[in-house]
Amino acid sequence: MQQLKNKVIWITGASGGIGEALAYAFSKEGARLVLTARNAEKLEVIAEKCRQSGVEVLVVPLDVTDLMALEQAAKEVQEIMKQVDVLVLNAGRSQRSLAVETPLSIDRTLMELNFFSPVALTKALLPGMLERKAGHLVVISSLAGKFGVPRRTAYCSSKHALQGFYEALRAELAATPVQVTILSPGRIQTEISLHALNRDGQEHGTMDKGQLDGMPVELCAAKILSAVKNNRKDVLIGRKELIMYYIHKWWPGLYYRLIPNIQ
Template sequence: MSNKIVWITGASSGIGAALAESFAREGARLILTARNLEKLKGVREKCLNYTNECDVYAADLSLSSDIEQVVKKVQERHKVIDVLVNNAGMSQRSLAKDTSIDIDRKLMELNFFGAVYLTKLVLPGMLNNQSGHIVAVSSIVGKFGFPLRSAYSASKHAIQGFYESLRAELAFDNINVTIVSPGRIKTEISKNALTERGVKHGEMDPGQANGMDADACARKIIKAIKADKKDVLVGGKELMMVHIYKYLPALYNKMVNKINSK
């Protein structure tokens, strides 16, 4: 990754911040985007211990106008993006019956359309260079449904479908596409998840509190990118749910039906 230009979204905390520091250790030239500029600056300071170049841009990636503006700024400075990591996202902790369609749309706008639109604006440069790597950070609930995460799971299923299709379309353009599906990673995502009222959940899920460290997750993601993995699961024993869903659907249904979602 030395001297590669790597653009990471959702880089102010969690997996995104850990990825930024890990890429910096590899000698990458970084572009970091998130809504919170002050937090981004804090991540940049850590990254500059390992790399000479780390630009930060504040943007709300649920807004098309913000995406267009940040792409314009980045392209004024960089003609080529070697690796685009679509990591920005938000989770949910609410029952579908209690959740307004506005919250469903908000999650889809950030988790799905934000990633897709940014990819579409960066892709022409990659095609022109016949080189690049696009990374989509999904979730294991992009592989199966799960209580209290209906819109979040839907957005990640959509990510899976879009980027699998894109990978096939780019098969002969020397552009790689990696879909990363994390399980329980020790980040603030459950605290920042939206409730049915559209406010932050404010609580750490017990399973997530004991999950994989974000730095370890970032190292596994970079390893997968280097190896040009197409689809990679990252996490602990919770990843077994993916295989249970696929090969033992009756057991999967029994397990999720027991989860207290009231």
């Protein structure tokens, strides 16, 4: 089992939801944290709570879709913290709109945030991990990266791309000590549906019932923590919604009948 005490863990999308819950969970393990999101004020509040566990926390406010700024941040973090042991790629956004009504700009926006930014940060930090012969890439994907869900075409596409990239990367790294863990949460009690983009590029502004009835975010974070410590490869996280994954896999005909009604 991997021990996280004094390990440097960089979490993107750390200003709320799963990212915030992971910051608290990792701080209790004694990890040194790097927290990134656009909202510097929220990050500072979260960082202060984490410091109460007696750990070092570096706050790096950043728009991860600004790839030049992201590359510069990677250099600065490595200079300050000396290394990054665990990279948690959590920043992301969902969607609530029909494909036929959604301009291509929304698809591009979600791909930039959900796919290209984690890949860019991975490419910036992976050489250092390989040189040190140690490192762990932790990818927060989604159950929507396993099968398609209506009104989330761009989101599903970005998460399928994420799944494919990191599965292939894991195979490329098989002969090295660098680990890759892909987590696929289902319905979790976060504000993801509130901040999902609609066809106009505005926030959806509605909390989906699935989110309200979903798994508490603290429990989700605990399961991710366990997966990281045990070097798990690919983990589904959720409750009854996970059954759709198995229906899609084993009974595709039933899946095709059920999926149009999923909200």
